[in-house]
Amino acid sequence: xxxxxxxxxxxxxxxxxxxxxxxxxxxxxxxxxxxxxxxxxxxxxxxxxxxxxxxxxxxxxxxxxxxxxxxxxxxxxxxxxxxxxxxxxxxxxxxxxxxxxxxxxxxxxxxxxxxxxxxxxxxxxxxxxxxxxxxxxxxxxxxxxxxxxxxxxxxxxxxxxxxxxxxxxxxxxxxxxxxxxxxxxxxxxxxxxxxxxxxxxxxxxxxxxxxxxxxxxxxxxxxxxxxxxxxxxxxxxxxxxxxxxxxxxxxxxxxxxxxxxxxxxxxxxxxxxxxxxxx
Amino acid sequence: xxxxxxxxxxxxxxxxxxxxxxxxxxxxxxxxxxxxxxxxxxxxxxxxxxxxxxxxxxxxxxxxxxxxxxxxxxxxxxxxxxxxxxxxxxxxxxxxxxxxxxxxxxxxxxxxxxxxxxxxxxxxxxxxxxxxxxxxxxxxxxxxxxxxxxxxxxxxxxxxxxxxxxxxxxxxxxxxxxxxxxxxxxxxxxxxxxxxxxxxxxxxxxxxxxxxxxxxxxxxxxxxxxxxxxxxxxxxxxxxxxxxxxxxxxxxxxxxxxxxxxxxxxxxxxxxxxxxxxxxxxxxxxxxxxxxxxxxxxx
Numbered sequence: 001x002x003x004x005x006x007x008x009x010x011x012x013x014x015x016x017x018x019x020x021x022x023x024x025x026x027x028x029x030x031x032x033x034x035x036x037x038x039x040x041x042x043x044x045x046x047x048x049x050x051x052x053x054x055x056x057x058x059x060x061x062x063x064x065x066x067x068x069x070x071x072x073x074x075x076x077x078x079x080x081x082x083x084x085x086x087x088x089x090x091x092x093x094x095x096x097x098x099x100x101x102x103x104x105x106x107x108x109x110x111x112x113x114x115x116x117x118x119x120x121x122x123x124x125x126x127x128x129x130x131x132x133x134x135x136x137x138x139x140x141x142x143x144x145x146x147x148x149x150x151x152x153x154x155x156x157x158x159x160x161x162x163x164x165x166x167x168x169x170x171x172x173x174x175x176x177x178x179x180x181x182x183x184x185x186x187x188x189x190x191x192x193x194x195x196x197x198x199x200x201x202x203x204x205x206x207x208x209x210x211x212x213x214x215x216x217x218x219x220x221x222x223x224x225x226x227x228x229x230x231x232x233x234x235x236x237x238x239x240x241x242x243x244x245x246x247x248x249x250x251x252x253x254x255x256x257x258x259x260x261x262x263x264x265x266x267x268x269x270x271x272x273x274x275x276x277x278x279x
Numbered sequence: 280x281x282x283x284x285x286x287x288x289x290x291x292x293x294x295x296x297x298x299x300x301x302x303x304x305x306x307x308x309x310x311x312x313x314x315x316x317x318x319x320x321x322x323x324x325x326x327x328x329x330x331x332x333x334x335x336x337x338x339x340x341x342x343x344x345x346x347x348x349x350x351x352x353x354x355x356x357x358x359x360x361x362x363x364x365x366x367x368x369x370x371x372x373x374x375x376x377x378x379x380x381x382x383x384x385x386x387x388x389x390x391x392x393x394x395x396x397x398x399x400x401x402x403x404x405x406x407x408x409x410x411x412x413x414x415x416x417x418x419x420x421x422x423x424x425x426x427x428x429x430x431x432x433x434x435x436x437x438x439x440x441x442x443x444x445x446x447x448x449x450x451x452x453x454x455x456x457x458x459x460x461x462x463x464x465x466x467x468x469x470x471x472x473x474x475x476x477x478x479x480x481x482x483x484x485x486x487x488x489x490x491x492x493x494x495x496x497x498x499x500x501x502x503x504x505x506x507x508x509x510x511x512x513x514x515x516x517x518x519x520x521x522x523x524x525x526x527x528x529x530x531x532x533x534x535x536x537x538x539x540x541x542x543x544x545x546x547x548x549x550x551x552x553x554x555x556x557x558x559x560x561x562x563x564x565x566x567x568x569x570x571x572x573x574x575x576x577x578x
Contacts, residue, residue: 003376012380015373019387022446026390028413029403041409044416090297097294104288109295109302116306118498120506120556122529123549126536127309127316130323150301181290210397212509217537231398235516243406250399257394265386268393272450273457 026254033057033247040243053244057252060245064233067222069249076209076226079144084204086149088197094151095159096185100171117153129217143218144211148204155200158271162196163189199271202264209257227253316546323540334547344523344531345548351437352528356504359444364496367451372485374452375459385453392449401443401513405430408439430514433522440525443510451496458492459485487572494571498563505556508533528552 003011027047032040033056035049061069097103098110132143166189174188215229222233231253234246261268292299317334319327338345370388374381394400407413408429418425429435462484470480486493508529511519519526519534532552536545 011376015380015384018370019384022391023387025403025407025413025446026394028407029399032406041411041416044411044413045420090301093294094298097291101287101291101294103291103295106291109299112302112306113298116302118502118560119306119310120502120549120552122506122532123313123553124306124309125532126542126545126549127312128305129536130312130316130321130542131309133323147301147305149297150305151298153298156298181287181294185294206393210394210509212398212512213533216512217533228398231402232513234402235513246402247406250402253399254394254397257397258390261386261390261393269385269389269453272453 029247030251033244033251035244037244040247056244056248059242060248063230064222069230071223072225072227072230075224079141079226080205080208083145083148083208084201086145087152087155087204088200090149090151091155091200092159092193092197095156095163096189099160099163101181113153113156117157138218139220139224144214158200159193159196162193166192195267198264199267202260202267203271205260206257313546313549316543317550319543321543323542327543334544338547338551347523348526348528348531351524351526352505354437355441355507355527356501359441360497360500360504362445363448363500364451364493366445366448368455370448371452371455371459374456388452389449392447395447396509398509398513401510404439404443404510405514431521433524436521436524440510440514444504454492454496455489458489462488490571491573494563494567498560501559502556505552
């Protein structure tokens with residue numbers, strides 16, 4: 001479709017205004033984090049602070065009761081990195097098994113995987129809590145990390161879709177050359193599914209970084225809190241009035257997500273388009 | 280060793296073993312024990328006592344909060360899912376033109392759905408709709424006096440959550456964009472020759488061709504809308520207020536399980552939710568034979 005020049009100008013003006021409207025709240029959050037405390041709400045419509053107030057970042061970063069945001073960020077990184085490694089590695093193995101080997105019960109396990117993907121998590125949240133309590137895992141990172149080492153249905157599905165585009169002749173050729181199935185996975189398939197693994201890793205990063213309900217349930221001492229849970233503390237009790245600090249830390253918590261988005265945009269768009277993954 | 284390697288059944292299970300184990304331990308066993316707890320008075324401290332159907336009776340006969348929670352949740356799902364999909368389709372069609380700036384616009388529209396589930400955005404939303412927030416500040420600027428919090432007002436609180444969900448139409452939009460790119464151009468050209476106007480082209484070509492993608496999105500978005508937790512928790516500070524107007528079902532379940540430690544009752548709540556979501560999914564799929572158009576070879 002091609003447009004005449006006046007039409008094109010009108011198109012860009014209208015779509016541009018709508019795009020600005022969409023990201024205005026995010027810009028407002030970032031701008032408010034740089035405003036002096038008394039200005040945040042008195043001139044809320046404005047994106048421009050009268051002077052740049054970096055003190056918000058200092059006061060926010062101090063955290064709560066002696067635990068600073070460096071601890072919260074460190075906790076988030078530990079949880080995110082370990083659970084992402086586990087999720088991607090195990091999902092790749094399972095995806096290969098379901099897509100490229102024939103075994104008894106394969107159809108059943110594929111169906112089980114799709115069913116798990118659709119299962120509302122609320123159904124397992126109570127019994128999982130009971131189970132992890134019996135394991136003695138409460139107040140530790142284990143409930144937030146260990147389950148991810150057993151494959152994530154969304155990633156298994158995504159990687160399977162990708163493996164299916166690799167011609168089966170490659171497997172056959174490797175087999176003739178004396179490769180076992182393990183060799184086929186390691187030497188043939190693994191080097192070719194890099195993009196699917198990256199896409200899975202990015203989504204895992206987002207979901208673990210944003211996860212709120214699991215840390216809320218399993219962690220109770222602030223020195224173990226990830227950033228998502230720590231932000232909630234700004235809404236509690238005595239810290240209630242540090243608006244600037246709250247806006248500053250909220251902005252800071254979004255920074256890694258936005259940076260990853262701009263670096264890996266291509267993978268994200270392809271990942272969503274091919275599987276309908278929710279980002 | 281050679282024989283073992285050649286046994287493909289074994290190889291298959293070696294590769295899928297993480298999921299097989301994970302499914303048994305972290306999904307199947309919890310789902311079944313949740314069903315068992317739902318018939319008991321389990322409270323985490325004492326051994327569960329069998330109650331039969333009492334928890335379910337209590338839900339429908341005695342619990343007066345649950346009616347409110349159902350009403351709020353259904354309003355939320357029935358408003359936010361269609362709004363999200365309509366916006367997604369509308370913006371995808373607008374962006375489906377050949378212009379260099381599309382990538383930039385696409386990022387701008389997608390960014391909200393990327394960060395939308397975070398605590399930071401829920402906090403941001405709470406401040407935007409607060410009594411001195413961004414929305415009221417703009418209204419006052421154009422001369423409309425506004426000083427009440429949209430979040431504290433029982434008649435608007437839920438709609439701020441629906442607005443937050445609609446704001447995140449970006450991921451569906453990207454899926455629709457990919458779908459639109461796959462519709463052959465000559466379909467539209469042929470329709471143009473036949474004199475079909477834009478509205479008819481939309482209803483006769485675009486919508487039927489996208490219907491499988493719409494079905495997929497509708498299903499997943501409905502399930503995830505039912506499970507919305509973080510924004511309701513943050514905006515209402517974990518209470519579901521004002522007047523239980525933001526007491527989404529997940530939040531109610533969370534409060535029963537982890538504030539009151541009524542694990543048995545919370546499990547019954549979870550199972551009713553599973554049945555409702557399962558029923559709705561089935562309904563969407565059953566009805567889909569009427570409105571989803573699958574392209575067959577040679578069509």
